[in-house]
Structure formats: structure tokens, C-alpha cells
Amino acid sequence: MSVDFNGIGPGQVNTQRPSADKASGSQAPNQAGTEQAKSQASNSARGENVNLSSQAKNLKQLEQKLADFPEMDDERIEQIRAALEDGSYKVDAQKLAQKMLEMDESIFG
Template sequence: MAIDFPGLSSVQTAGNRGKVNEQAADQAPRAEASAVQSTPSGQSDTVRISDTAQALQRSENAQGSSDIDTDRVAQIKAAIEDGSYKIDNERIAERMLQFDKLLD
């Protein structure tokens, strides 16, 4: 996977692909430690979910609930609990083979 760095030519980035800068790796733990120490106590991190992500989550929640057959789920749970749920190994194997053929 290629990563584009704005402001750098392809020659500058191509020479460094796949290489770890040992000096930066050595300094990373120290930089993290100093960042943690410089955070004032009592202050917490915050996360903001974008409006697009929130809309996507709302649409998934609205659609997801109608696609679930709650009666069937309850039947399967009851069968598992009382030990009567049977697994059809041949059917599972056949479905796995069908799926594998789709990937070819």
C-alpha cells in the first residue's frame, strides 16, 4: 500500500518505504511519556464522531432491527439451553464450499 505525503517528492518517499527509522523508534517511548506527563490532571480526552458517521450509525440501527427474526432467535436460544439444538455438519461444510467457490 502506498502512502502519499504532501510536500514530498516520490523520490523522497520511495527511498524510505519499508524502513524503520531507528532513531525515531527509540524516541517514540520517550515522546509518549513526556506527552502523558504534560497533560494536566483532571483533564480528559474527548472524541467527536462526525455528522456523517452519526447518520450512518442511525441508519444501521434503524435497518438492523427490522432484519432480525426475534422469534427465530428465541427458538434457537431455547434449543441451545435445553440441549436440543443440533448442528448439521454436512450443511455447514457444503455452505463453506459454496462460499469458497465464490471467492475463486
Template sequence: MTHKIDGSVPLARPTELTSRPLASSRAGSAERGAPVAATESVRLTGEAEGLQALERELGAGPAGIDVARVNALRAAIADGSYRVDAQAVASRMLDLEHQLGG
């Protein structure tokens, strides 16, 4: 079976999908308008907690970033004096490829 798509007929969404609220795990009490108790909790894994800690550290400030060097590079790029050493970039890319086992 094939359908021709010519763009002349706008796609309509079924009204049941757009007009009704999303179902919850306590749909019976939510549909009657009764308040739902907030008894559910979320527990993060160690990895997620580590990611949150890292996010807080990075958001706190420029730790380990040489701001003067960054500003100098921005200025060199802006005035056109920054030059890329293609040989050094290629060499480092090949080194990385070898380290990754390629």
C-alpha cells in the first residue's frame, strides 16, 4: 500500500490526544480531583551523584583554566594573527589514533 504525500492536506491530531490530560500512576484519584500525596522519591546512582558534583564544580568558576591565555587566543583569532600548526595537529591526531588501538 502506498500513500502520496503532497502537502495539501494538513495533518490533524486526534482530539483525544490533545484534549485529555496525561494519565498518572494514580489516575483514579487524579481524575476525581482529589489531591495526590507526594510520597514518591528518587534516588540517584553513584554515577549520577558524581555527575552532579562535577556540574557544581564546573559551574563554580574557571578552575584550571588559564583565563589570560584564553583571552590572548581570542584576541589572536579576532585579529587574524592566530596560526594553526597543521603538522602538530596531524601528529597529535595520529598519536590519539594509535592510543585508541586503531
């Protein structure tokens, strides 16, 4: 990724010439400018490099581990479905009320 310090982004035409070019007028471009252009071209041909922090690497590893877990526990869903059908599923009203209060506090806190 190249950075344009003249404030011109991709797709824009730079109509302003740096002060060094203005001073030289219509003379041939200086050698440093052509070397810089060659350097930029070779850098873009090699590709871009990104260095991740150790925290970003750890987050990426955790994301990959989480992707391995199923979104739903099919076995647990089946147990609850069977308990509902045979009437053995019991709701702990105290626990349910406490969870509702905790959620309310987290939202309106």
C-alpha cells in the first residue's frame, strides 16, 4: 500500500506539482524522482506485508477455535424437547426471575 503525502488518494489526479518540480520548470525529471517511482513499482510488485500484534494473533486463534464449535448443541436441544414432550421439564422460577433481573440491569443499568 503506497501512501501519497500530497493528499491525493487512489483514482485522483495530482494536478499540483511539488515545489522542486516547479523550480525546474520544463526540464527533465530529476533522477531521484525516477528512482522513487521504480522503488514504488517494485514494492507493489512484491505485494504488501502486514505485521500483526501478539494480541491480534491470539484473537485470530480464538476465532478459529470458536469456529470449530457448533452454533447449537443438538444433543441438549433433543434432551429439552423430549423433556417437554413427556412433561418432565421443570422451570426453576427463582433462577428464571434472577436471570431476567440481571438482563434488565445490563440493559438499563
